[in-house]
Amino acid sequence: MWSLSHIANEIHRWLNDLFNPTWALIIEMVMAGVAVIGLFAVLGLVLVLMERRVAAWIQIRLGPNRVGPFGLMQSMADTLKLIVKEGLTPDGADKVMFNIAPFIAMIVAMLLMAPIAFAKDFQLWDLNIGVLFVTAVSSLMVVSILMAGWSSNNKYSLMGAMRSGAQIVSYELSAGLSIMTIIVLTGSLQVSDIIHAQNNGWWIFKGHFPVWVAFVIYIIAVTAETNRAPFDLAEAESELTAGFHTEYSGMKFALFFLAEYINVFIVCAIGATLFLGGWMPLHFGTDNAFNQAMDWIPSSVWFFGKTFFLIFLIMWFRWTFPRLRIDQLLNLEWKYLLPISMINLLLATAMAILGWHF
């Protein structure tokens, strides 16, 4: 058994044998921190490469193919370039806020990693209000964007930040309401409970109509929340050059860039957990050869497979659609998504009260 939870338990026991429990806990925390930073770096590299490949193939191009075999080292080269570039701070900028903003973006992204179940019984912190924690912390992202936009002393940045503020605050609502649908059906805010509730089938495959609606709304809302096209008004390069990070360069820009991709990963991971069963393998019926074959695939592979499928979906949106205008963006939320998700939640609640769900 070489599952991730097994390794984690082994390390835990070994550390407790060697040190007293306090030291063991501290060492485990440091290890978790290093692991999260490592995951960040790897995810950044993989997702940037993936984005460029998806874009290239959709745009009938070849994509990165110069650095390394099949261009796999391309994002390494990009990172190296960004590291050696000068991180410029504009003269008129609010220097402290300007320099802190990218780190806040990263810290928010890091905090969001905590309640995500990467594999069976492998989770940094299975707190009992896991989903609430995610929705609460993810709205802090807007703070870093507003800080960056305001402190840059640039009108483009300010407009990008203000747009982003309006956008994230609005779309939080329908994202939250579609998450609520699952919470109502499951009856728990804990991530592990939600996954276990999908033991007999993923929510999306159980045939509940409100779940389908909630899934679609969730995908749209998180695309907007992470400022991805077609909702990339905060950086809208043809209107605001680069929006809130116009004045950023070098590694500080890279942190924003990375935070965007990490946020995409996290919202997709949450989406996979809520709607697609997290690390739960695909099962049909009970106890047949197909189910056993599916069980044989490691749970972490299931989790990352589902997450990357959702990430691909969001990338697919980005390279297909034109951008919305700011008033249309808010119209879509307040006139379409919010009423639909409210009625949807009502429907789901009625189902839960009447006990129609399974």
Add this chain to the structure above:
Amino acid sequence: MFITNYIKEVWGAVKSLATGMKRTIYYFTHHKEIITQEYPDNRDTLVLPERFKGEVVMPHNQDNEHRCTGCTACELACPNGTIKVITKFDLTPEGKKKKAIDKLVYHLELCTMCNLCVEACPSDAIKMAQTYEHSVFDRNQLTKILNNPGSKIMEGVE
């Protein structure tokens, strides 16, 4: 009625978005449609059409002879002062003086590849070459002398 219109609107919107997504996923999965070339790698197989205007050259035959009489028609035709014909006087075997080119200086950095010099040339002495990689580190290298050293005018070209 309002509800029906609302649902129709949402349905139409979703349908139009799905049409676009169908088109992009087609290209995502069909790599045969890719049209870009891997340029520096295919340099050897890259063939440019014979009329491509890359730079002005003066063809010489195997005896190092060209067809230029030094009439300066190209110099007059050029809109940018790209070509400068420097003539000298050769002595013919009969002892007569005859005009010939000493140097035909060609400034590639000024040339716009308009083909007017080639059109103007009465003796087809210059033509366009299909070269395309012109970048150099020193701009002096862009000033070229088209006639080979020690070259002569071909017999019978007036």
Add this chain to the structure above:
Amino acid sequence: MYRQTEIVQEKSPGIVGESGEFTINVGPQHPATHGVLHLVITLSGETILKVEPHLGYIHRSIEKMCESLTYRQFIYVTSRMDYLSAHINNHACALAVEKGLQLEIPPRAQVIRVLMDELTRVASHELWWGAMAMDLGAFTPFFHAFRERESINDIMEETCGARLTMNYMVPGGVMQDIHPNFQRRVKEFLKLYKQKIHEYDELVTGNIIFQNRMKNIGILSPEDAVSYGCTGPTARGSAVSCDIRKIYPYEIYDKLEFDEVLEEGGDSFARYMVRIREMQQSIRIIEQLIDNIPEGEFQAKTKAVLKLPKGEFYTRVETARGELGVYIVSEGGTTPYRIKFRSPGFSNLSVLDHIARGSKIGDLVAMMGTLDLVIPDIDR
């Protein structure tokens, strides 16, 4: 006259003034202006109060340059004005010189010229379509449009020897005869175009986001289109009939079957649809001509040195962007005394302030896209 504006002189570090208005400089280096256009926009929040274009960043004094070049030489410079319809620019100049010389053009040259013009028009509209979608935030159409445009460029490269600035039209005809492969390649292009044209609708035209961005935006009434001097697809989107090919036919356009594309509405979507439908009309013209290129000379006999008689000569043609007028004043010498180009982009840009007031920044970008501005054409 160049006016000093508030933004240039603004000294206070504050971003927003007391009235809540602020100005923002779009360009000269900005991804949406497709060149070095400089717009000073006065905004109130996201709403545009005023747009003020500043020109001159790519002024190369082409008109003055032409005065020192001979009638054969000055044509190549005009490729650098509206580089996307270089052929048509050259064509206009060649027509003006021919008018002065009273030269009869061989039928073969006329057909080749019209074919090249229409291919250029399709190529220009293809690029516009991609750039337009890119202004609205969709990147993919840009690359898809380039596929068709590249195949036109390949045809140009084979026959004219260059992809963008061809200098193929000369007074009296065309510089070289068409390449033996020309007809086959054009037919291949027509086939490709017909296979792929429905994708334009699937990807962009039918898209609900795109339609919402374009419809009822930047409305230009027919009266305003006329009074601002708009021409080309910009005016035809407001149902102003102004196709020079129909009104003042040159070459063989009067013998060809094609429709002048007119759209009611005058909004961004109407201007968009005019260009999309115009591509199909150009394809129709190419189809009529490609198998019917008459035999004969491709260039009329001209003297080595061209001298225009004393007088004034004006010709106009329909470029991809509108009406291009070439005005030559000759003193009887080998070089023109004065040349003036009436470029379509300049007049079309002047309407931007009028249609953009009261709309959002995102709309301004969409409107600039539908005006199809080529900045070197505006500045010359």
